[in-house]
Amino acid sequence: MNNIRKNKIKDQTFKALGMLFTFFGISILVILIYNILRVGFTRISWDFITSLPSRKPEEAGIYTAIIGTLDLMLLTVIFAIPIGVGAGIYLEEYSKKSKLSSLLEINISNLAGVPSIIYGLLGLGIFVRYFNFGGSILAGSLTLSLLILPIIIVATREAIKAVPPSLKEASFALGASKWQTISSVVLPSSFGGIITGIILSLSRAIGETAPLIVVGAMAYVPFVPQSLFDAFSVLPMQIYNWTTRPQEGFAVAASAAIIILLLITFIMNGIAVYFRNRWQKKLK
């Protein structure tokens, strides 16, 4: 009898601990968001979004950073999506179970685990120095593209895997070629999954700071990039720079910029979840 009671107590204690830790995780999230809102919310205004960075914390804004982020994301989308989706299609539909395909697989899984700062060193060595793009928005977006490629490839493969084989077989039976089947049957029905992966990868890219510092993104850029070879700043870079300044005013500005960055990140994640749910329902 005593043993049973002891076991029951253990069981209940662990349950309480589990609830406590789960609650702890959620409450950290709440504390983080609450504190940042408390410090930064009053600083957010139209002026904050449309002002250039400044040495005076009260006047500093995020105009160049936010335009830089948008430009960088646009370029990253242009480079990374076709290559990532293409590679995903190849791995799932073309490559047989050969040595090459298992090598590709190990390689992609490894790339997904390479720290982002190493991608920064890659970008510095190849794009900034070897191709002589300098610390430009082109070098930055190429670096980020390589960084998110594994995420897009894995998501594309998962999405294609989920397409029922009967659909493909029906298409082949109608005499469609392989590419016709892929482009008019496989891709449309895996679209929801692929787009989810793409949005999630971009939400990762938008918060990346380390590789861009290495590639040469700057905190103080008094102009908006006009060409691919211009210097650039991005939102996380601006936040990092402000957190390293001693004046209290910059901590407030950093909080305000974090609110904007988190808003963008959460909205992107929300859209991704929406697409995933809709797509999963459709597949069923």
Next chain:
Amino acid sequence: MKIKEKLIELILKLCASITILTTIGIIAVLLFESISFFRSVSIFEFLTATEWTPLFSEKHFGILALLSGTFLTAAIAIAVALPIGLTIAIYLNMYAPKGFRKTLKPFLEILAAIPTVVYGFFALSIVTPFLQNIYPDLETFNALSAGIVMGIMIIPFISSLSEDALFAVPKTLKLAAFGMGSTRFQTAFKVMVPAASSGIIVSVILAISRAIGETMIVAIAAGQQAQFTLDPTIPIQTITSYIVQVSSGDAPQGSLEYQTIFAAGLTLFLFTFSLNTISFWIKKKYQEKYE
């Protein structure tokens, strides 16, 4: 028609081979600059000296000073994330009502979606002052608060991946344990966790790899002083935050300072590469076990 099909296949193949080129590029860039670096600095000094001062007039190149900081913060992070993450995984899998699990998991995963620069700011402006209330000798920049916040960041890695592993354990095992009168606690620790151990180990290895490669939290909150120490209350420097420090300045190409970040990067890459490879093989073996 046939030519078009072949051409498309070729283009797609090229897309896939860019991933191979990326790996080759990473290794080539790191090795190329590191080789120049090791022409001026002996590997023996690099691996055994305990001072890292490439930016001072008296230069020392002991990577151990950066490695100690890297492993100190990573160890603190794992000490926070492993017990919490694993308990959450077991709780969600064995105890929580079904609807609860479905809503809580994505909520926790938000923790992993927050940009790391935000966590760095959180560590410096909220966690450090909070810890200083408890322990007043804690310096403004320290490994403790950076490590704790990093641990919070990787909780969802461990909890989600471990929960997936627990979920993949055949239901019959769980039911058999219940049938013999085990409590959920006994079932969890005597049946489920051992059965899911390879998946749980993979999640922990990936979390370690993530922690030693994490950059912005340590760059913001842990300081910029390379010290060969395991004292979590003083400023330290990790491999990653050293690379950030040099990159934020303007090291001319070909200079020794410029080359040091590649030698440090190579060291980091070797560690994460080994960890990722180990986890990949465990994962492969484990998949076969259940298929």
